[in-house]
Amino acid sequence: MGELLRSLRDQPLRTGLGAAVVVLLALLPLGLNGYQTQVVMLGYFWVILGISWNLLAGYTGQFSLAQHAFATIGSYASAAAVLALGLPVPGGIVVGALTAAVLGYGLGWVTLRLRGIYFAIGTWAFAESVRILLSVNYHITRGDAGLPVPFLFATPDPFPYYYVFFAVSMLALGLNAVVLRTKLGYRMRAIRDDQELAVASGVDVVKWKRVVFVISTALAGLGGGLYGHAIGLLSPNQAQFSQMAFVIIAVVLGGFRTLWGPVVGALLAQGLAEALRISQEWRFVVFAALVILVVRVYPPGIMGGLAMLAERLRGRPPRSPSVGTPVAETPIAERGGVP
Amino acid sequence: MHEGPLLRLDRVTKRFGGAVAVDGVTASFDPGVIYGLIGPNGSGKTTLINLISGLYEVDAGTIVLGEHHLEKRLAHQMAALGIVRTFQMPKAFGSMTLVENLLLPVAGDHRRESLSNQRGRAGEVLQHTGLDHLADAPAASLSGGQTMLLQLARALMHEPVRLLLLDEPFAGVAPAIKERMMATIRRINQERGAAVLLVSHEMTTIRALCERIGVMNTGRWIAEGPLAEVAARPEVIEAYLGKPI
Ligand SMILES: Nc1ncnc2c1ncn2[C@@H]1O[C@H](COP(=O)(O)OP(=O)(O)O)[C@@H](O)[C@H]1O
Numbered sequence A: 001m002g003e004l005l006r007s008l009r010d011q012p013l014r015t016g017l018g019a020a021v022v023v024l025l026a027l028l029p030l031g032l033n034g035y036q037t038q039v040v041m042l043g044y045f046w047v048i049l050g051i052s053w054n055l056l057a058g059y060t061g062q063f064s065l066a067q068h069a070f071a072t073i074g075s076y077a078s079a080a081a082v083l084a085l086g087l088p089v090p091g092g093i094v095v096g097a098l099t100a101a102v103l104g105y106g107l108g109w110v111t112l113r114l115r116g117i118y119f120a121i122g123t124w125a126f127a128e129s130v131r132i133l134l135s136v137n138y139h140i141t142r143g144d145a146g147l148p149v150p151f152l153f154a155t156p157d158p159f160p161y162y163y164v165f166f167a168v169s170m171l172a173l174g175l176n177a178v179v180l181r182t183k184l185g186y187r188m189r190a191i192r193d194d195q196e197l198a199v200a201s202g203v204d205v206v207k208w209k210r211v212v213f214v215i216s217t218a219l220a221g222l223g224g225g226l227y228g229h230a231i232g233l234l235s236p237n238q239a240q241f242s243q244m245a246f247v248i249i250a251v252v253l254g255g256f257r258t259l260w261g262p263v264v265g266a267l268l269a270q271g272l273a274e275a276l277r278i279s280q281e282w283r284f285v286v287f288a289a290l291v292i293l294v295v296r297v298y299p300p301g302i303m304g305g306l307a308m309l310a311e312r313l314r315g316r317p318p319r320s321p322s323v324g325t326p327v328a329e330t331p332i333a334e335r336g337g338v339p
Numbered sequence B: 001m002h003e004g005p006l007l008r009l010d011r012v013t014k015r016f017g018g019a020v021a022v023d024g025v026t027a028s029f030d031p032g033v034i035y036g037l038i039g040p041n042g043s044g045k046t047t048l049i050n051l052i053s054g055l056y057e058v059d060a061g062t063i064v065l066g067e068h069h070l071e072k073r074l075a076h077q078m079a080a081l082g083i084v085r086t087f088q089m090p091k092a093f094g095s096m097t098l099v100e101n102l103l104l105p106v107a108g109d110h111r112r113e114s115l116s117n118q119r120g121r122a123g124e125v126l127q128h129t130g131l132d133h134l135a136d137a138p139a140a141s142l143s144g145g146q147t148m149l150l151q152l153a154r155a156l157m158h159e160p161v162r163l164l165l166l167d168e169p170f171a172g173v174a175p176a177i178k179e180r181m182m183a184t185i186r187r188i189n190q191e192r193g194a195a196v197l198l199v200s201h202e203m204t205t206i207r208a209l210c211e212r213i214g215v216m217n218t219g220r221w222i223a224e225g226p227l228a229e230v231a232a233r234p235e236v237i238e239a240y241l242g243k244p245i
């Protein structure tokens, strides 16, 4: 916390800009109609998922492909708690986040010793299983017909929802900023850069990967719980791979491994998706082209680019653009306890 | 207080497939002494360091540090016991700054100090090693020699340090940096009372730093003792030196 305050003070321009963006987003609904507010509100769902994925994939180097599945688990677990157990909606959302965290702990146990592509495949297989289970158990979940769930607020007005999503997004952003400056944040980045060296420095790599996985899945589950009670209808399609792809697109566009990248990228991607609403096929072509463009031309993304520009203006040598490389591979250690 | 040797290896063996990389090594190391370890390429020096630091598991034999058996411990627990190492291919956390690299050992699981309390020490260590002008540069931007130096600087941030394992730390390092590295090795040895096991091919540096040396050949530990005495043995001359020194 002290470290965070110190860096906020030492970088007044960045702090000011950040604060200005937060204030702007808080005032945004005043200039929007109901429909537009709803669109931006759903953009925050992607912000939350983007932050949760960036913690894991960006800062810790664990390229999970199950973030959307944990959001879906949050949605359905919350629905179950509300519909079957009669919990109030906020209680259901907490249950959704906890369920995602517990399943995240389990999946982490199984997959976090795997490396790179195998970890990605393992998490992707899990996500597909979630989608299929929700789809085939239609006597419980109503399958693809969709499961109606109660709304969080009694009003259909999107404004209160906007502020709930906004607040959770900013809390997640703040949590991310704090974590990066704690020992956990140092361990995460060390694990991403070189697992063998992290181990030799006394870091229990498997344990801390698991901790980050649980934080990340809890956050995704929280986002999913909120989403369900804002939309009022759940569907197994929430666990479709295209949803994960959208998270990746948003984060890469905004800036993989940057604090504000998921915020900027998710809101931008949401706006773009809305603009391209008329044609679903074109939507993905445009997104695919954009991601290829960013990765080819400028891997650090929008926020990575701004950070480098700022360094250059301050007359510092720019940091290597390698921060955009998605998966860090370090040599495989032989010993059982070392991943 | 524990008396006697700091580290005892008893018939330590490691195989890779059919090949025996370390073959029944028995040796002991006293606290506070700087040891040299020489031997031709492929004689098992790096493998021995990987075994002591827990990166590899032994196939047979025992490794005992003070009163702790190390064979079944996980690699991250070695730092808590005071075993600190560098890598032959120098390693750094490339995307992190030099200061952050130095603070990383403080984020080891066994450490209780806060990061902010150790910042001052990190700055002092950077100054001591002459890397202070690069404090906020990402480690990926360093040259190979500077990365070697950073590995040693990071060792200074460890706590405790009882045994420092250095795997060819001078390879490819410019003379000016080499001087600073030697000063740092001496400092860790004296300040912390740490034993050092220094793998090197450079007899001049070994002579300058090491009280005793060990020699390996084809995975075996073939000699140990004061440099002059060991270097005179015929089997050492034949295996490694080629000619008397
Ligand atoms: N991870 C490994 N897998 C297979 N063989 C290895 C491995 N590490 C070392 N070796 C083999 O073990 C022997 C000793 O290697 P090493 O310990 O690196 O020797 P040195 O450091 O003395 O040059 C060599 O024959 C080498 O090829």
Ligand SMILES: [Mg+2]
Binding pocket: B045, B046, B047, B088, B167
């Ligand atoms: Mg070697």
